[in-house]
Amino acid sequence: MRKKISRREILGLGAATIAGGVALLGKQGQAKTHGGGSSQYQPSPGQAKSGNRLYWEKSYSGGPIDVKALTPVLPGKGYKPVVIPNGGALPFKMVDGVKVFHLIAEEVDHAFDSGLRAKCWGYNGRVNSTIIEAVEGERIRIYVTNKLEVSTSVHWHGFYLPNGMDGVGGLTQPYIKPGETTKYEWTLRQHGSFMFHAHHDEMTQMGMGLIGMFVVHPRNPSPEYPVDRDFSLMISEWAIEAGTARPNTLVMNDFNILTINGKSFPSTAPLVCKTGDKVRIRLGNLGAMDHHPMHIHGYHFRITATDGEDIPLSAQWPETTALVAVGQTRNIELITDAPGDWAFHCHMTHHVMNQMGHQFPNMVGMKVDGVEEQVRPLLPAYMSMGHTGMDMGKMAEVMPYPKNTIAMKGATGQFGDYISMGGLFTVVKVRDQLRNYDEDPGWYKHPAETVALKATDEELRRDGIDVSKLTVNGSGKSGSKTHGGSPSGH
Numbered sequence: 001m002r003k004k005i006s007r008r009e010i011l012g013l014g015a016a017t018i019a020g021g022v023a024l025l026g027k028q029g030q031a032k033t034h035g036g037g038s039s040q041y042q043p044s045p046g047q048a049k050s051g052n053r054l055y056w057e058k059s060y061s062g063g064p065i066d067v068k069a070l071t072p073v074l075p076g077k078g079y080k081p082v083v084i085p086n087g088g089a090l091p092f093k094m095v096d097g098v099k100v101f102h103l104i105a106e107e108v109d110h111a112f113d114s115g116l117r118a119k120c121w122g123y124n125g126r127v128n129s130t131i132i133e134a135v136e137g138e139r140i141r142i143y144v145t146n147k148l149e150v151s152t153s154v155h156w157h158g159f160y161l162p163n164g165m166d167g168v169g170g171l172t173q174p175y176i177k178p179g180e181t182t183k184y185e186w187t188l189r190q191h192g193s194f195m196f197h198a199h200h201d202e203m204t205q206m207g208m209g210l211i212g213m214f215v216v217h218p219r220n221p222s223p224e225y226p227v228d229r230d231f232s233l234m235i236s237e238w239a240i241e242a243g244t245a246r247p248n249t250l251v252m253n254d255f256n257i258l259t260i261n262g263k264s265f266p267s268t269a270p271l272v273c274k275t276g277d278k279v280r281i282r283l284g285n286l287g288a289m290d291h292h293p294m295h296i297h298g299y300h301f302r303i304t305a306t307d308g309e310d311i312p313l314s315a316q317w318p319e320t321t322a323l324v325a326v327g328q329t330r331n332i333e334l335i336t337d338a339p340g341d342w343a344f345h346c347h348m349t350h351h352v353m354n355q356m357g358h359q360f361p362n363m364v365g366m367k368v369d370g371v372e373e374q375v376r377p378l379l380p381a382y383m384s385m386g387h388t389g390m391d392m393g394k395m396a397e398v399m400p401y402p403k404n405t406i407a408m409k410g411a412t413g414q415f416g417d418y419i420s421m422g423g424l425f426t427v428v429k430v431r432d433q434l435r436n437y438d439e440d441p442g443w444y445k446h447p448a449e450t451v452a453l454k455a456t457d458e459e460l461r462r463d464g465i466d467v468s469k470l471t472v473n474g475s476g477k478s479g480s481k482t483h484g485g486s487p488s489g490h
């Protein structure tokens with residue numbers, strides 16, 4: 001008679017089966033870290049915007065970590081790569097069904113603009129502008145080599161992952177010491193706009209530039225997901241004193257270089273779009289201290305996703321300014337149906353101003369007649385500054401500043417006048433015709449009668465606008481006894 005199988009033997013059998021499963025999965029490079037791999041990863045159904053989700057969902061962390069990964073997807077085949085102005089995506093290779101990346105933390109001699117270089121820290125030769133791009137459900141392995149002279153670690157910001165892959169130096173892993181290479185590996189159980197950054201001596205290392213965007217495309221894109229232009233912009237801030245060439249990460253408030261993907265305007269590449277394009281702009285902020293209300297001209301947009309999740313259509317709201325706080329990402333979406341050169345910038349005025357707009361005596365409105373003549377024997381290069389504000393125009397580029405400075409720098413526009421903004425400023429250039437998206441199409445050619453120009457005498461006369469008796473404030477000259485105020489004819 002056949003011997004009964006004891007409970008212990010059953011347990012033993014089960015363990016063997018599981019072990020076999022692990023060996024098999026290990027061969028395919030799947031779920032190796034957790035030894036599970038019990039079930040296939042179930043991607044979100046692609047209707048994330050329908051809004052019919054439960055209040056208390058089963059998981060706020062992506063569910064089990066030991067899921068089997070899905071087939072990797074290649075750029076241009078299963079997803080359209082994002083556009084990274086002034087930057088590039090980290091290359092990868094496929095090894096046994098795993099996407100393998102190699103991130104290198106190193107010193108980078110970085111140009112913020114043609115006028116300003118500094119020794120920063122970055123990833124793979126770029127500052128703030130090396131991004132990682134992958135697809136939901138994929139198994140990824142990221143080797144991080146530390147070529148700095150100090151220890152570091154990399155945190156994957158916004159990700160559901162095994163705790164030991166979270167990258168907090170000392171808390172979840174040992175440091176990546178100088179010269180060492182550390183391996184991170186997990187299965188992507190979400191999609192959206194995320195980030196990565198150093199998580200050891202954060203103030204110094206993030207301030208020196210060790211930050212980047214991490215875009216995960218959905219496995220089952222909703223019908224709304226595909227866009228014509230999908231931009232990725234990382235915002236940051238720096239303190240670089242005029243004439244120096246190293247960011248000062250000890251500064252807490254006086255940031256004087258504001259950047260998009262590591263560049264200050266006018267070196268920020270424009271966002272080139274065709275009339276009628278569906279456009280997504282992914283905004284991330286890993287600056288030290290400041291939140292940035294990013295404002296677009298001529299359009300409204302919808303805020304469609306955070307680094308938490310897609311926002312259901314019913315909960316999206318129209319905006320012209322999206323506040324991107326430190327540590328947040330925001331996706332905004334719009335249809336660019338109005339051609340032109342549309343400003344897109346931080347609305348904090350100190351953030352569209354480069355070095356020297358700060359820590360300066362308030363001179364606005366002061367009379368400086370004769371001051372230069374008196375001071376020049378002592379300081380030959382002395383110029384009175386600030387009494388008319390900070391609009392230095394082209395003067396900004398020829399003034400006797402120290403070398404390596406973009407103080408007050410903006411750019412000359414198509415009318416010969418100076419665009420008095422720098423820093424966190426770029427231009428969305430929308431055109432009916434484009435040769436290609438990678439070329440700056442130049443300044444917008446306005447249709448006749450659609451530009452604000454100096455009013456003609458005839459126009460003024462026609463509309464009864466009499467300016468002959470008005471004085472210019474502060475000129476000291478007055479053409480009449482009645483001062484400003486009520487227009488004539490009333």
Ligand SMILES: [Cu+2]
Nearest residue numbers: 292346348351
């Ligand atoms: Cu700002």
